[in-house]
Amino acid sequence: MTKSALLLLILIWLLIAPVAIAQDDDKPSIAWMKWGDSSNVALAEKAILDMLEVYGFINADERALLNDERSIQGERLNIIYGDALFDHMEANFLIDKALDKGADVFITFTTQMTQIVYYAIHEFIDPPKLIFTVTSGPYITGVAQSSCIKPDFVIGTVPVTNYEDIVPLLLMQDSDMKVAGAIYSPQQRASEVGVERITEVGESLGLTVVAEAISATPDLYQAVENLADQGAEAIIIPIFTFQGLSLLLSLSYDYGLPVVFSAPQNAYRGGTIGGGFYGLYKQGVVAGNMLIGHLNGDMDIASTSIYESDDFAFAVNLDAASLQDVEISQTLLDDAAYIVENGQSAQGVTRQYPESEISLADMPLEERRAADLAFLVGLECTPEMIAEQQAQLAQADE
Secondary structure, eight states: OOHHHHHHHHHHHHHHHHHHHHHHHTSOEEEEEESSOOHHHHHHHHHHHHHHHHTTSSOHHHHHHHHTTOOEEOSSOEEEEEEOTTOHHHHHHHHHHHHHTTOSEEEEESHHHHHHHHHHHTTSSSOOEEEEESOSOTTTTTSOSSSSSSOTTEEEEEEOOOHHHHTHHHHHHOTTOOEEEEEEOTTOHHHHHHHHHHHHHHHHTTOEEEEEEOSSTTHHHHHHHHHHHTTOSSEEEOSSOOSOHHHHHHHHHHHTOOEEESSGGGGTTTOSEEEEEOOHHHHHHHHHHHHHHHHTTOOOGGGBOOEEEOOEEEEEEHHHHHHTTOOOOHHHHHHOSEEEETTEETTSOOSSSOSSOOSOOOOOHHHHHHHHHHHHHTTBOOHHHHHHHHHHHHHHHO
């Protein structure tokens, strides 16, 4: 090849390359940020991917890669997949990596990951959008003040945990119970708030709640022993990211103490009773709707409220009860959303996806989009809503 021909090829490449880069830059990049794996997250992940696929933002091959937790450079979307594996340093590394790759939107799962991402980007002049789901504590962690009083780049879904519904499960199991033990993490604000509410609700029901704080999994040995010494007849766990499940359950068998978790899906993980928010797939559907609305330019994140729901249900694990030598009350068995026995649920609920409704309704795309757009319109923050929430916040500060 002559020198002049080589120069000509270089010139052509220089002319074409910026166009190719610009075209790639036009494709949205989504940072998919998980704090770690859990059935809660799996349900919401499945729902968002279902939404992206049904709307044609990802194809079947791309969906298969995402199911395997791999990043994609897709035909319509780039998705930067990250799992922090419950490690704060890894979470920050993943965020920096996503920002270096030009993430336009962060999708975050759980309060922990949402909080870390928010504080990493909130001081940017033009931050990426933040859409969170399976996040119970955006208000107590400073990500938002209320559903409409929030940064313009933030939106998401909140599963509301009502301890007024959960704590009575202890007395439904044993109406003569006098003392319950609670275990929480002072490192997680949602956990601290949860144990405070459990204590308040317990007192209103004539139930004494004694609490033990843990900072690491080995602390459970002493915590459970202390609770047993204080007369605890059961253990209740508020909402928080909990790594010591297997050890706690093993100790509960030794001490014969049933364990109540503040989430139904934990019954499938070995908890004796799991009660709390039941609708995590729906949370993911709503988050997916928000993402698609943003990508299509159909909604303004700044003026759309955070979605809150408080659907409640509880589940029972008879295998755990047997190991704890506990007989589950007929009242609980009659009202449970599902019962786990011999490692399975007769109601068709699975360990990976511990809810009964885990797929989108079958309908034409035009009909679906009309319904989804109507739902988003219903989330618009009106001046009246903003004024009411500002007044409530002001009153709470007094």
